[in-house]
Amino acid sequence: MPAETSTNPLHAEIAALRGELATLNEHRFVRVHNSLPRLIAFQFLRGLALGLGTVVGATILVSLLGFALAQIDFVPIIGEWAAEIARQIQIEQ
Numbered sequence: 001m002p003a004e005t006s007t008n009p010l011h012a013e014i015a016a017l018r019g020e021l022a023t024l025n026e027h028r029f030v031r032v033h034n035s036l037p038r039l040i041a042f043q044f045l046r047g048l049a050l051g052l053g054t055v056v057g058a059t060i061l062v063s064l065l066g067f068a069l070a071q072i073d074f075v076p077i078i079g080e081w082a083a084e085i086a087r088q089i090q091i092e093q
Contacts, residue, residue, distance in 0.1 A: 066085050
């Protein structure tokens with residue numbers, strides 16, 4: 001059996017791997033992480049989006065919680081406290 005026929009599948013596999021590696025290197029994720037300025041800009045924008053989403057989500061959650069607590073009248077301490085919070089919110093608007 002000639003040596004050439006036994007290495008042909010190996011050469012084909014290596015060529016296929018090189019093609020896959022070239023495809024992966026062209027992927028946007030890899031291109032962003034290959035450049036330090038792009039990586040810094042991407043992480044900065046990601047942090048801004050995360051911070052904004054956290055603030056908006058917490059604001060909505062606290063508003064709904066305050067509204068729900070203001071509706072409670074059968075527990076005097078919590079009801080009065082929530083009503084005071086609701087009055088403060090109304091005054092500041």
